[in-house]
Amino acid sequence: MKMRSLLIILALFTGLATVSAQQPKSAEAILKEGYAEAKKEKKNLFVMFHASWCGWCHLMDTSMNDASVKKYFDKSFVIKHIVVSEAKDKKNLETPGGMEMLQKYHAADQGIPLWLVFDAKGTLLGDSQQRPDGVGLDQPGKNVGCPATQEEVDHFIKVLKVSTTLKEDELAAIAARFRKNDRGH
Secondary structure, eight states, rough: HHHHHHHHHHHHHHHHHHHHHHHHHOHHHHHHHHHHHHHHHTTTEEEEEEOOHHHHHHHHHHHTTTTTTTTHHHHHHHEEEEEOOOOOGGGGGOTHHHHHHHHHHHHHTSSEEEEEEOOOOOOOEEEEEEETTOTTTTTEEEEOOOOSSSHHHHHHHHHHHHOOOOOOHHHHHHHHHHHOOOOOO
8 A cells, every 4th residue: 555655656746747847937037047148148138939830930040040140149149039829739838927028018919029139137128119219118119020121120230239249241141131031022
């Protein structure tokens, strides 16, 4: 009887360990980790909200990891991903607190990919939401997602100018790479 009880307890602990190992990190934990890395590496934090089904999200990652520009992102940012808006059969992949974070930054209804750029102290430096001149980051805007059109790429470069020390030729290379995403280009 004691052996059976011991086996049941062992099975419960194993099951709990498996469940907790499969639980994604929270948005808060991802940010905390990102800020610590950014501070240590003297970089800013680039947070992208995405989902497994999102083609534009994959294109954003592909563009940022393109050999022609990857080094510029690597030298400027610690990059973290937060999973939101997954299909019903993949809800377990979602980052706990991810949707609440989107709401905090006036972006819950903006679609994905959506990105935020913070300094290592957690100050929001820019995001993927275009706003009219004079409207601050504390107001909602129109999400450019993965930049592709000239207007979207211009917004992306504007954010990179205020959040990095990239030179004009480096920014031009990034702009050229992202313009390739415009299917009408």
